[in-house]
Amino acid sequence: MTAIGQAAPPFTLQASDNQTISLSQFHGKNVVLYFYPKDMTPGCTTEACDFRDFHPKFSELDTVVLGISPDTVKSHDKFIAKHELPFTLLADPDHEVAEAYGVWVLKKMYGREYMGVERSTFVIDKEGNIAKVWPKVKVKGHVQEVLQFVEEELQK
Template identity: 50%
Template sequence: MTILKIGDPAPDFALPGDNGETVRLADLAGRRVVLYFYPKDDTPGCTAQACGFRDAYLQIEERNAIVLGISPDGVKSHTRFKTKFDLPFRLLADEDHAVTEAYGAWGEKSMYGKKVMGVVRSHVVIDENGKLADIQIKVSPSESVKRALQALK
């Protein structure tokens, strides 16, 4: 598992978004980015986290930031999820979980008493210069949104 520290350069990536267009972190230079990692579209915790970021989106935009959600689900799943909950930000498909791993958000979890590898609910805040300003690994859906807003102040 990758261990990133605050102040490290954010690992660059290029992933397909819910609209089919590729999103590159390098293209977002000069803006702050809240990058959140979640296990699965349209599940209770993931919906709570996504809707929390949706409801705080104006506050996030006012702080010169955008939100990007990343999960291993594909583009079609992301499109349905985004439409169903009226999410104002892009969802990115990391089907081979390479980006999730690069950010340290892929690891061992316990599911129904079994150890499995998967997305560990997390988020990072990237500053205007592409450096990590906040890192929250293993965060609850509601705490993720609160902590991201605090980091953007």
């Protein structure tokens, strides 16, 4: 997994609203980059809605929220519309960015093994370096913890 203090791996991905987004376009802003397994699933919906509910506070702190999953842009557009998400979701169908960040891992469910996204969050500072990593995220209370880190550590 990408380590604190390292330069964040660069990427360019297709986004909702038919945009192409590159990490480099946010240089000079803090970025919360969260990886999640799948649109419209219970945990992912809760996490996205928590980021939605705290989005105004992140914006006040000059912080951009970006979500990445292997889902298609079409799936992201439906997810955004259904839950009124005010931030960008990026499609990583070949999981290249997930691999670059070390979150494409072997998972087990019901005795079956498969490759998938490990729910993880990265905070990238204004210079483009990893400031904080949360691997294996548990959704409850996570967004508040991310917000607290941005408030206390990146606003100095």
